Amino acid sequence: MATGRTHRPATRSRGIPEATVARLPLYLRALTALSERSVPTVSSEELAAAAGVNSAKLRKDFSYLGSYGTRGVGYDVEYLVYQISRELGLTQDWPVVIVGIGNLGAALANYGGFASRGFRVAALIDADPQMAGKPVAGIPVQHTDELEKIIDDDGVSIGVIATPAGAAQQVCDRLVAAGVTSILNFAPTVLNVPEGVDVRKVDLSIELQILAFHEQRKAGEEAAADGVVPPAVARKQRPTDQGPDGDVPAVMPA
Amino acid sequence: MATGRTHRPATRSRGIPEATVARLPLYLRALTALSERSVPTVSSEELAAAAGVNSAKLRKDFSYLGSYGTRGVGYDVEYLVYQISRELGLTQDWPVVIVGIGNLGAALANYGGFASRGFRVAALIDADPQMAGKPVAGIPVQHTDELEKIIDDDGVSIGVIATPAGAAQQVCDRLVAAGVTSILNFAPTVLNVPEGVDVRKVDLSIELQILAFHEQRKAGEEAAADGVVPPAVARKQRPTDQGPDGDVPAVMPA
DNA sequence: ATGTCTTTGTGAACGCGTGCACAAAGATGG
DNA sequence: CCATCTTTGTGCACGCGTTCACAAAGACAT
Ligand SMILES: NC(=O)c1ccc[n+]([C@@H]2O[C@H](COP(=O)([O-])OP(=O)(O)OC[C@H]3O[C@@H](n4cnc5c(N)ncnc54)[C@H](O)[C@@H]3O)[C@@H](O)[C@H]2O)c1
Ligand SMILES: NC(=O)c1ccc[n+]([C@@H]2O[C@H](COP(=O)([O-])OP(=O)(O)OC[C@H]3O[C@@H](n4cnc5c(N)ncnc54)[C@H](O)[C@@H]3O)[C@@H](O)[C@H]2O)c1
Numbered sequence: 068m069a070t071g072r073t074h075r076p077a078t079r080s081r082g083i084p085e086a087t088v089a090r091l092p093l094y095l096r097a098l099t100a101l102s103e104r105s106v107p108t109v110s111s112e113e114l115a116a117a118a119g120v121n122s123a124k125l126r127k128d129f130s131y132l133g134s135y136g137t138r139g140v141g142y143d144v145e146y147l148v149y150q151i152s153r154e155l156g157l158t159q160d161w162p163v164v165i166v167g168i169g170n171l172g173a174a175l176a177n178y179g180g181f182a183s184r185g186f187r188v189a190a191l192i193d194a195d196p197q198m199a200g201k202p203v204a205g206i207p208v209q210h211t212d213e214l215e216k217i218i219d220d221d222g223v224s225i226g227v228i229a230t231p232a233g234a235a236q237q238v239c240d241r242l243v244a245a246g247v248t249s250i251l252n253f254a255p256t257v258l259n260v261p262e263g264v265d266v267r268k269v270d271l272s273i274e275l276q277i278l279a280f281h282e283q284r285k286a287g288e289e290a291a292a293d294g295v296v297p298p299a300v301a302r303k304q305r306p307t308d309q310g311p312d313g314d315v316p317a318v319m320p321a
Numbered sequence: 322m323a324t325g326r327t328h329r330p331a332t333r334s335r336g337i338p339e340a341t342v343a344r345l346p347l348y349l350r351a352l353t354a355l356s357e358r359s360v361p362t363v364s365s366e367e368l369a370a371a372a373g374v375n376s377a378k379l380r381k382d383f384s385y386l387g388s389y390g391t392r393g394v395g396y397d398v399e400y401l402v403y404q405i406s407r408e409l410g411l412t413q414d415w416p417v418v419i420v421g422i423g424n425l426g427a428a429l430a431n432y433g434g435f436a437s438r439g440f441r442v443a444a445l446i447d448a449d450p451q452m453a454g455k456p457v458a459g460i461p462v463q464h465t466d467e468l469e470k471i472i473d474d475d476g477v478s479i480g481v482i483a484t485p486a487g488a489a490q491q492v493c494d495r496l497v498a499a500g501v502t503s504i505l506n507f508a509p510t511v512l513n514v515p516e517g518v519d520v521r522k523v524d525l526s527i528e529l530q531i532l533a534f535h536e537q538r539k540a541g542e543e544a545a546a547d548g549v550v551p552p553a554v555a556r557k558q559r560p561t562d563q564g565p566d567g568d569v570p571a572v573m574p575a
Numbered sequence: 576a577t578g579t580c581t582t583t584g585t586g587a588a589c590g591c592g593t594g595c596a597c598a599a600a601g602a603t604g605g
Numbered sequence: 606c607c608a609t610c611t612t613t614g615t616g617c618a619c620g621c622g623t624t625c626a627c628a629a630a631g632a633c634a635t
Contacts, residue, residue, distance in 0.1 A: 084621070084622070085621090085622095086621080086622060086623090087622095088531055088534050088535075089527070089531055091530070091534070092524075092526065092527040092530040092531065093511070093527065095530075096509065096526075097511075110581085110582065110583090111582075111583070111584095112582085117511070118511060119511035119513075121623075121624070123584095123585095123623080123624055123625070123626090124622085124623065124624075126582090126583065126584060126585085127584080127585075127622095127623085127624090129583095129584090130583090130584055130585070134583085134584070136582080136583055136584080137582085137583080137630090137631070137632080138581075138582050138583040138584080138629075138630045138631045138632080139580075139581045139582050139583080139630075139631050139632045139633085140581080140582070140583090140631080140632065141581095141582070141583085142583090154534070155530050155533055155534045155537075156533040156534055156536060156537030156538075157530065157533060159537075161529075161533055161536070163529070170427070170428035170431045170432070171428045171432070173424070173428070174424035174425045174427070174428040175525070177424045178424070178425070178525065180509060180525065180526045181525075181526075181529075183526075184526060184529075184530065185533070186529050186533075224536055225529070225532055225533070225536065248536065248539060249532040249533075249535065249536050250532075251525075251528055251529060251532060255350065255434060257347070257351075257371070257372060257373035259373075263539070265532055265535045265536070267528045267531060267532060269523055269525065269528060270346075271429070271432065271434065271435075271505075271523065272346065272350075272434045272435075272437075272438060273343070273346040273347065274505055274521045274523060275415075275417070275435075275438075275440050275479070275505065276345070276346040276349075276409050276411065276438065277342055277343055277346065277521060278479055278503040278504075278505060278519055278521060279409055279410040279411060279415055279439070279440075279479070279503075280342050280345070280408070280409045280410055281342075281503065281519045282410060282415070282478055282479065282502065282503050282519070283409075283410030283413075284410075285502060285517070338591075338592070339591090340591080340592060340593090341592095364611085364612065364613090365612075365613070365614095366612085375593075375594065376594095377593080377594055377595070377596090377614095377615095378592085378593065378594070380612090380613065380614060380615085381592095381593085381594090381614080381615075383613095383614090384613090384614055384615070388613085388614070390612080390613050390614080391600090391601070391602080391612085391613080392599075392600045392601045392602080392611075392612050392613045392614080393600075393601050393602045393603080393610075393611045393612050393613080394601080394602065394611080394612070394613090395611095395612070395613085396613090
């Protein structure tokens, strides 16, 4: 027993449900677009459509932030942009370190959407000595040895891990020990962190597998009821499949 | 009204809850690692620890697949790997197209974890004529004009969008029209798709904003400990802060 | 003012997901 | 064959999240 893992207090963030927090950036994005078009106000219905959610859900989400709407009119775009930005902590500047400047790390470093919302790349860090000093996206890569100093000097509290899976936990431990309390993990590993440290993961492989599951399901349903073809597509042929194997436990991927 | 968007039947995937499906890849990864170490069996407790979940949850998840465990012993690793792989549709080969071979698209193309579980990069597609023919990760980039033909020829049903946000919906429409029914979207936009098409999104910016929210909350609670400081403002020191800039409500991001 | 019309904010019901706790199943040893 | 011990599989309760549906709030016209 005693998995030694984090207990999720989950939803108790001083009132605002976690699910709502996860949608606020979505609303903010839609609102920012409206703001750029100088649209003064939006109704919950319009904004919900733009954000791809149910309008009742959106209204309830906003109700957690306060009563910022005007009945019969809608929400003031600028005001709402400010309120959400403030709630998300985007009115301040968040220095971020990226660890592991390989294919993905470099892409992240080059990503413009980073800086656009108050996230500043404070440093790029890699263990490879040959990369030290080499500029990526205009920022010189620094060696892992400097990690603690950088985090301390810049007051970095958010770290991005883009190292191979094998190094991720180790890197994570160092980040946490140095003072980082929020981690965005791209490596396909479960990270162990002490209480109080937030970890979010982005896992391409998992996303694809979930898609594959549904894809297979669609194909299966279609085959099942040939009388009623579900609106999907009615695929002419299947992905690849029907190969000579198909039942052999050809599992054991790398 | 009539947002014109998809109705999510969500959880009704012939018994298996969506939340369970999302965890299966996690279990599979842990099991694969055990398999490589030639571990014959695992208990739900051990496997749950490795996957970072509650053991009861794991057992319940597996119960949706059938009764594959042995009481008093645990689960047979190889057998479970096979069962989960089959359930996820990984015993077959899924050709995938990546559209938008920029920083991110190239990183994805180079990503080894792609092929490792039955996902095969069928084609790399970009609108830039200058990229046509140029090999990325050993695969020549093809022009967008070829998109429909490629999808049709290879029976591609999964597409990855890594274009700028402005082009994403357009690309999505073409993919769907050509027969793709599952999309993994990296562009920061809400995609509109017809019923029967699955979309999953990976949004770096949203993840960071969620982290920032919690980070701000932590800082607020910490401050509130001594006096009562309204958690929003009045920070003593913040991540970076105290810099020459850093206090201007630099809201209104791009 | 008064009435009408639009849109918010939310009470309430429902369904999904989670985790506890335990009975049953089976292994293992004597 | 029986006793004991381990671990699964699941019934059950609870809480979160979603959605409906509507009263109240306010804009706007007359
Ligand atoms: N490339 C992708 O599209 C992609 C997609 C999803 C997930 N991932 C994951 O992201 C991670 C990085 O992928 P990649 O393709 O960029 O790999 P990569 O091999 O190109 O880059 C890894 C980098 O990490 C550095 N590194 C290794 N150990 C380190 C350590 N201890 N400290 C600091 N730096 C260290 C290496 O020097 C290298 O530069 C992997 O875990 C991969 O599974 C990548
Ligand atoms: N780079 C990152 O780390 C990162 C992170 C998160 C999200 N994103 C998002 O991923 C997307 C790509 O990011 P990037 O950094 O690779 O951008 P990029 O500009 O480097 O690459 C975009 C590529 O898409 C191609 N393209 C443009 N329009 C196209 C079309 N209609 N059809 C096909 N190809 C087209 C361009 O030619 C270019 O090669 C963006 O939406 C970005 O917001 C990137």
